[in-house]
Amino acid sequence: MSDPADLTGLTLKDALEGLRGRRFSSEEITRAHLEAMAAARPLNAFVLETPDQALAMARASDARIAAGGAGPLEGAPIGVKDLFCTKGVRSTAGSRILGNFVPPYESTVTANLWRDGAVMLGKLNMDEFAMGSSNETSAFGPVVNPWRSAGSNRALTPGGSSGGSAAAVAAHLALGATATDTGGSIRQPASLTGTVGVKPTYGRCSRWGVVAFASSLDQAGPLARTVEDAALLLRSMSGHDPKDSTSLTAEVPDFPSFVGRSPKGLRVGVPKEYRVDGMPPEIEALWTQGVAWLKEAGCEVVEVSLPHTRYALPAYYIIAPAEASSNLARYDGMRYGLRVDAPTLSEVYEETRAAGFGEEVKRRILIGAYVLSAGYYDAYYLKAQKVRRRIADDFATVFEQVDALLTPTAPSAAFALGEKAADPVAMYLNDIFTVTVNLAGLPAMSVPGGLDAQGLPLGLQLIGRALDESTLFTLAGALEKAADFRGRPQRWW
Amino acid sequence: MTIDAATVRKVAKLAHIRESEDRLEGLAKELSGILQWIEQLGEVDTDGVEPMASAVALALPLREDAVTEGGNPAEILANAPAARNNFFVVPKVVE
Numbered sequence: 287m288s289d290p291a292d293l294t295g296l297t298l299k300d301a302l303e304g305l306r307g308r309r310f311s312s313e314e315i316t317r318a319h320l321e322a323m324a325a326a327r328p329l330n331a332f333v334l335e336t337p338d339q340a341l342a343m344a345r346a347s348d349a350r351i352a353a354g355g356a357g358p359l360e361g362a363p364i365g366v367k368d369l370f371c372t373k374g375v376r377s378t379a380g381s382r383i384l385g386n387f388v389p390p391y392e393s394t395v396t397a398n399l400w401r402d403g404a405v406m407l408g409k410l411n412m413d414e415f416a417m418g419s420s421n422e423t424s425a426f427g428p429v430v431n432p433w434r435s436a437g438s439n440r441a442l443t444p445g446g447s448s449g450g451s452a453a454a455v456a457a458h459l460a461l462g463a464t465a466t467d468t469g470g471s472i473r474q475p476a477s478l479t480g481t482v483g484v485k486p487t488y489g490r491c492s493r494w495g496v497v498a499f500a501s502s503l504d505q506a507g508p509l510a511r512t513v514e515d516a517a518l519l520l521r522s523m524s525g526h527d528p529k530d531s532t533s534l535t536a537e538v539p540d541f542p543s544f545v546g547r548s549p550k551g552l553r554v555g556v557p558k559e560y561r562v563d564g565m566p567p568e569i570e571a572l573w574t575q576g577v578a579w580l581k582e583a584g585c586e587v588v589e590v591s592l593p594h595t596r597y598a599l600p601a602y603y604i605i606a607p608a609e610a611s612s613n614l615a616r617y618d619g620m621r622y623g624l625r626v627d628a629p630t631l632s633e634v635y636e637e638t639r640a641a642g643f644g645e646e647v648k649r650r651i652l653i654g655a656y657v658l659s660a661g662y663y664d665a666y667y668l669k670a671q672k673v674r675r676r677i678a679d680d681f682a683t684v685f686e687q688v689d690a691l692l693t694p695t696a697p698s699a700a701f702a703l704g705e706k707a708a709d710p711v712a713m714y715l716n717d718i719f720t721v722t723v724n725l726a727g728l729p730a731m732s733v734p735g736g737l738d739a740q741g742l743p744l745g746l747q748l749i750g751r752a753l754d755e756s757t758l759f760t761l762a763g764a765l766e767k768a769a770d771f772r773g774r775p776q777r778w779w
Numbered sequence: 780m781t782i783d784a785a786t787v788r789k790v791a792k793l794a795h796i797r798e799s800e801d802r803l804e805g806l807a808k809e810l811s812g813i814l815q816w817i818e819q820l821g822e823v824d825t826d827g828v829e830p831m832a833s834a835v836a837l838a839l840p841l842r843e844d845a846v847t848e849g850g851n852p853a854e855i856l857a858n859a860p861a862a863r864n865n866f867f868v869v870p871k872v873v874e
Contacts, residue, residue, distance in 0.1 A: 390854035488834040502833050528842070532835045600817040611794060618795070620869050622858035631870045636797035648796055652787065652810060655794040666817070671830035673823050678831060710809065711816050727834020 290318035298362055298461040298515035299542075305351060305361040312351070312361030316344035316405050319363045323407055323459045326432075328779040331444075331453040333368050333426045334376055335408040343405040350403065359522055360403030365460040367451050368409040369416055370396050370506075371495040375406075379497040380414040380424040380447075383617045383642025385624045393495025394527045395464060395506045402522040407460055411450030414644045415614065416471055416499045419716035421449030422707050423646040431479060431700050432457035432775035435740040439778070442700040442742070445475030445716075451509045452479040456775060462510040462519045466496060468503045469602055470696075470720025473732040476509055477695035477745030480734045480773050482516045482762070483509045485720075487752050488727035489534035491520075492527030500609035501532075503602075503724040513733060513762045517541035520755065536753055544756040545763040550584030552761065555688035559595035560719055562697070568738045569694045576692050576735060576746045579768035580761065590688060592680040597673050598722040599714060604657050604670035605725070610647075611654025617642060649710065678726040685751050690761055693719050695732040695745035719747060729755045733762045734771040743773055780818065781811040 293315045296304065304310055320337045340363060347361035371377045371389035378384045392400070400406070413423040420443040421429040431444040432453055444453040448465035452475035455463050465472040467485035476483025484507040491506040498504065508519035521541045527533040556577060561570070577587050619625035619638035626637040643651070657666035684691070697718055706713045723730045729752070732745040746765060750758040782790075784803035787810065791798040798806065852865040861868035 387858050390851075390857060528840075531839050532833065534835070594823065597820055597823055600820050603813065603817055604820075615795075619860060621855075621867055623860075625860035627870075631872050632795070633797075634870050635795040639795055640797040643796065648798075649806075649809065649813075651794050651796065652790050652806070653813060656782070656786075656790045656810070656814075659790065659793060668830055669820055669825060671832060672825035672828040673820055675828050675831035676823060676825065678834075710813060725831075725834075 290321055293318035294322050294458040296461070297512050298510060298518055299512070301362055301461055302359065306356060308351070312344040312347040312405060313341060315361065316340050316363045319407055319460060326457055326459050326779050329430050329432060329453050329457060330427055331411055331429050331450040331457070331459060332365070332408045333378060333380070333411045333450070336375055336406055339375065340405055340407050347403050347405060357401065357403030359399060359518065361405060362403070362461050363405040363407050364399065365407050365410045365451060365454045365463040366396055367412055367448055367464050367466060369412060369466050369497045370464055371497070372396055372406065372409065375409065377409065377497070378425070380412040380426065381642065381644070381647070382425045383624050383639070387622050389495070391495060394492035394529060395496065395523045398525060399464070399522050404522070410454055410463060413447035413449070414647050415497065415610070416447040416466055416468055417610070417646050417650055418446040419470070419474060419713050420703065420706065421446040422703060423644050425644060428703050429453045430703070432779070433479060433700060433742055434776070434778065435742060441703045443478065443703050444700065445478035445696070447471040448475045448509060452476055452481055452483070455479070455481045455509045455511060462508055462515055464506060464523065465509045466504060466506050467724065468499050468606060469724050470717035472507045472509060473720045473730060473745070473747060474696045474716055476732040478700040478743065480743030480771065481509050481511055482513050482731065482733055483507065484516050484520055484731040484755070485723065485729065486520060486524065486755055487534070487729045489532050490524050490729070490755070492530040492533050494527055494529040498613040500606040501613060502609060503606060513759060513766045514542055514545045516731070517545050517759050539756050541755060541759050544759040547760045547763070548584060549580065549760050549764045552690065552757065553586045553588065553688040554580050554761065555588055555590035555684050555691045557590050557592045557595065557684070557691055557693060559592050560693045562718065566698060569697065569744060572735045572744050572746065573692070573694050576765060579765055580692065583764040583768065588688060590684040590691070592684060592722070594673065594676045594680050595722060598677050598725055599718055601670040601673040601677070602721045602725060603653070603714060604666050605674065607650040607654035608658050608667050609654070611651045611658065614647070614651055674725045677722055681726045681728060689757055691749040693747045693749065695719060695747040699738050699740065699742035699744055723749055728752055729758055731758050731762055733765045733769070734773070735765070735769050736771065737773055780814050782814065783807050
């Protein structure tokens with residue numbers, strides 16, 4: 287029996303090696319994580335702990351390992367964002383409106399992970415319907431970042447919407463986690479918690495069984511503590527799925543094999559429009575440091591231009607609410623979830639949705655209904671779709687000259703809970719560097735680059751060509767090696 | 780573009796969300812703030828630009844029009860707020 291603290295300290299890759307080498311069992315490493323999870327409830331990272339299921343899955347994994355039939359992730363305990371439907375396990379999307387919804391089916395992404403032997407520890411907290419950048423819109427209350435500023439015990443946000451996933455991985459409550467990214471919801475929390483987050487090419491991971499927010503932007507991906515761990519998870523999560531009509535048929539590369547390769551000779555662009563007014567000097571310094579690291583590793587770094595960058599967020603705040611207002615029309619209290627009784631059918635709908643949705647979700651549904659309403663469709667929705675094309679064309683042009691782009695991930699380090707909650711537009715600006723790739727459908731990832739003066743992690747973002755996650759894994763591996771990021775939050779919980 | 784309380788009332792009705800009268804002014808202000816920020820899109824020249832609805836350029840796949848799943852009413856009704864005899868029970872629609 288190994289020391290439980292040692293087992294939660296392992297990377298996913300080392301854990302898989304230990305499991306295959308029979309140095310410890312899946313039951314042992316799963317128990318170690320269940321204990322860490324139970325001890326970390328002040329973080330509010332999990333909305334549902336599933337210890338019985340975790341142990342049953344772990345024992346089944348141990349039996350497969352003993353029989354010589356181990357899958358690529360056999361026996362590794364992970365967490366699942368509560369946006370993924372899990373068969374027989376309550377799935378809420380962080381909302382009251384789903385009530386005690388227990389899906390009779392499993393999302394394709396999680397089914398792929400269980401097929402490959404992963405073990406589910408529980409369901410992770412998130413902003414309601416993935417709408418938020420601080421986890422404060424969750425019906426279950428905000429997740430608290432395991433990181434704190436030096437000398438302070440103020441509660442900070444882990445970012446959002448995949449805040450529970452990021453906090454659980456950063457605090458060593460899980461070896462990795464699933465997450466989703468519609469405008470930055472994997473990468474911004476990764477940056478704020480010192481973890482690695484990957485938003486793959488749109489269509490790489492099936493959306494089937496993932497509660498829909500904005501269907502033309504939503505994409506699942508992993509959060510992990512190392513680039514290689516993220517590659518291992520993404521390899522299992524990806525793949526064509528006939529149940530998602532926008533799922534890509536492209537073959538899934540062996541992502542982990544691209545980590546550790548030399549990036550020598552790759553051309554990396556630095557988009558000048560990402561140097562925004564008011565950018566904290568520490569973020570600018572980290573970006574410059576990232577350029578130096580890539581040059582030292584043999585990359586050629588050139589300045590490029592993405593002229594429509596500043597219009598990405600306003601276009602997103604038409605397109606995403608428009609899609610959300612139609613996707614969320616299904617929550618009417620008739621077939622599942624919350625129903626508030628009232629005298630007429632119309633009133634049942636209106637009262638159910640008033641009670642079930644939180645403020646930010648209602649705000650976005652109203653914006654979406656407004657921009658799609660008669661007389662405004664062309665001025666808002668059609669205009670935004672045209673700007674979206676301009677943004678995608680900008681990327682297509684620069685990817686004729688470069689293999690990838692390097693930018694900061696987020697405009698600030700973790701901020702305090704409550705600090706930006708009163709001003710929707712200030713909150714939306716968190717996604718200023720991440721939202722562009724969702725509009726264009728491109729892959730991107732965030733890698734920890736270092737700590738700021740307060741001791742809080744900061745991330746660097748790499749953006750790649752469609753379907754070229756492999757190059758990103760090579761570059762991210764080089765950045766990870768150069769940054770030698772070993773930061774870990776001091777345990778206070 | 781600023782929107783007023785009457786517009787918010789209309790949009791909330793379209794979206795089937797009850798909003799109490801005393802919240803309409805505040806919401807109108809908040810939504811106007813967001814819409815004013817969005818309006819910078821007007822600066823972008825989009826003449827002759829094809830609208831982009833999806834990040835995937837492929838045509839949607841077709842399949843046989845055949846039942847792929849079914850015959851599981853118990854599963855479908857398991858989460859219903861009210862169900863009887865393999866049907867959803869809903870409020871009376873027609874008097």
